[in-house]
Amino acid sequence: MTAAPEPAAAVRVNAPTERRNPLSADLDLMSGPEILAVINQADAGVPGAVRAVLGPLDTAVGLAVRALRADGRVHYFGAGTSGRLGVLDAVELIPTFNSPPHWFCAHLAGGQRAMWGAVEAAEDDEAAGAAEAAGCVRPGDVVVGLAASGRTPYVLGALAAAGRARAATVLICADPGAPVAGSVDVFVGMDTGPEVVTGSTRMKAGTAQKLALNAFSTAVMVRLGRVYSNLMIDVLATNAKLRGRTVSILIEATGCDEAAARRALAEADGELRTALVALVAGVAAGAARAALQRCGGDVRAATALLGA
Incomplete structure (x- = not known):
């Protein structure tokens, strides 16, 4: 059995997220x-912090689109809240865009147990993160690190x-001055400042x-043709609400009536894109x-090919 890692020494982190917020001193x-x-x-200041990094975020989108078109994958690696958000994002892409499950792979420090409870020491295990990535990341993949402090x-x-595996690397964090900014291909450092409750x-x-x-x-899903106008065209209709949504999408996209939408779906064996x-x-x-x-599944190209 592998021995548990030695506890990491206590380190004071001077990241913006660890500083005190004067607005909440008397909270x-x-x-x-x-x-x-x-x-x-x-x-209220968070959207502005995200807006300031749209440039590097777009670069990361381009890397992901290129990887997925070449049969690569996007990996999220995170711990704690950051890691759980990665899991949430990856999971939600499947019903929303019918994204193949292997396209976005979420890795959470501490494994599944950490999704439901705190496994705080897991984030200190650098070797575990390296081993997990070495075991699944391939050349041409994109690896997105999620770390609020930028130091996990x-x-x-x-x-x-x-x-080392020749994958593209992205770090999304809340410290524009994170020490590893220059060590990744794309650095997305958002300046969210001190938290209301420190840390x-x-x-x-x-x-x-x-x-x-x-x-x-x-943005990755849109660029891969999984949206038509601003409508989901690959939604998995797994319940009554979503089955109704597929009918509504056809009505919105084409101006047809409900009967025509339902008939088109039936003739297309339920394939929304085909209908x-x-x-x-x-x-x-x-x-x-x-x-x-x-x-290649592109709706606009297909309709143009058919003279529409």
Whole structure:
């Protein structure tokens, strides 16, 4: 049995997320409404912090699109809140965009147990992060490290191993001055500043990472043709709500009535993308499916091929 890693020495981290926020210095003396107002005021600055890093985030999107088109994968490595947000993002892409499960792989320090409870020591295990990445990352993949402080050993170990495996590396964190900024291919350092509760990165830093991940993965899916206009065209209709949504999407996209939308879906064996091309181009489901296959699943290219 592998011996447990030695406890890491206590280290004072001077990351922005560990500094005290003067706006909340008297937090424990405030009334309920005052506490909520301070938190809300602090949260209001998060979108601006994300806006400031859209350039490098777009670069990361391009790397991910290139990797997935070449049969590569995107890996998220994180610990604590950051890691759980990576798991959440990867899981939600499957029902929303019918993303193949192997496209986005989430790795959480401490494993599945850490999703439901704190396994705090796991984030200090740099060797574990390196070993996990070495065991699954291939050349051409993209590895996204998620670390509020930008210093989490598990994440840094994974990024270093990914670099050795000739994968592209991205770090998303809440410290623009993180020491490893120059050691990754793309650095996304968001300036969210001190937390309302000092060091509680489940707050602003976590919110910023959630926004950045939502933007990153959604942009990747859009660029891979899994959105038509601003509509989900690969949604997995696994319940009544989602089955109703597929009908609504066809109505919104084509202007047809509900009966025509349901008929098109039935003729397309429930394939929303095929039904959409059939309705837009005015062709049978078989012709729509063939056009999609010729165009790599791109709806606009398929409809253009069919003269629509």
